[in-house]
Amino acid sequence: MDAKAKTRRMTMGGVCVALSVVSVMISSIVPGLELTFYGVSSIFTAVMIIESGLAGGALTYVASSLLCIMIVPNKIAVIPFIFFFGLYGFIKYFAERYRNPVGQVAVKVVCFALIFGIAWFFFKALFFGNIVLPSKFPSWALAAAGLCGFILYDYIMTLIIKLYRARIKHDRPKDIKLS
Secondary structure: OOHHHHHHHHHHHHHHHHHHHHHHHHHHHOOOOHHHHHHHHHHHHHHHHHHHHHHHHHHHHHHHHHHHHHHOOOHHHHHHHHHHHOOHHHHHHHHOOOOOHHHHHHHHHHHHHHHHHHHHHHHHHHHHOOOOOOOOOOHHHHHHHHHHHHHHHHHHHHHHHHHHHHHHHOOOOOOOOOO
C-alpha cells in the first residue's frame, strides 16, 4: 500500500472517530433523539470496516469508545454506544456473510436479544432495583416493539451502507439503480 492510501485511511479513520464521538455527544444532550444519534454513530464503524477491513473498524470502535468515555460528560450515555451501536457494524458484517437472508436476520435478532437481555437485567439490578412497568405496556409488548425498532434500524443501516458504496466508494452494487 502506498503512502497516499495509508494517509487516506488514517484521515478517514480520524474523521469517522470524530463523527462517532460527536453523534454520541449529541445523543447525550438532545432529548428525544437519542436513538437516532446512536444509530448515526454506528454508521462510522461500518464505513471503516468497508474502507479498511475489520482491523480498521476495530481501531475506529476502540478509539471512539475511549474518546467518548473521556469527552462525553454523561457517562451513562456512552454505554449504548460501547455495548451495542459501536459494535453493530461487526455484528452486521459477520451476519451478512451468510448467503441465506433468513439466517442473516436470525443471527442479528439473536445478537440483539442477547445484548438487550443482558443490558436489561444488568441495569435493572444495578441502577433501578425493582422496575415496575405500567400495566398497559406488558414486557412482551415492549420486547416486540424493541425488536421491530431493531429491524427498522438494520434496514435503514443497510440502505445507508448501499448508498455509501454507490455514491462515495463507487462500488455500484447490482441491486441499486442509480439515475
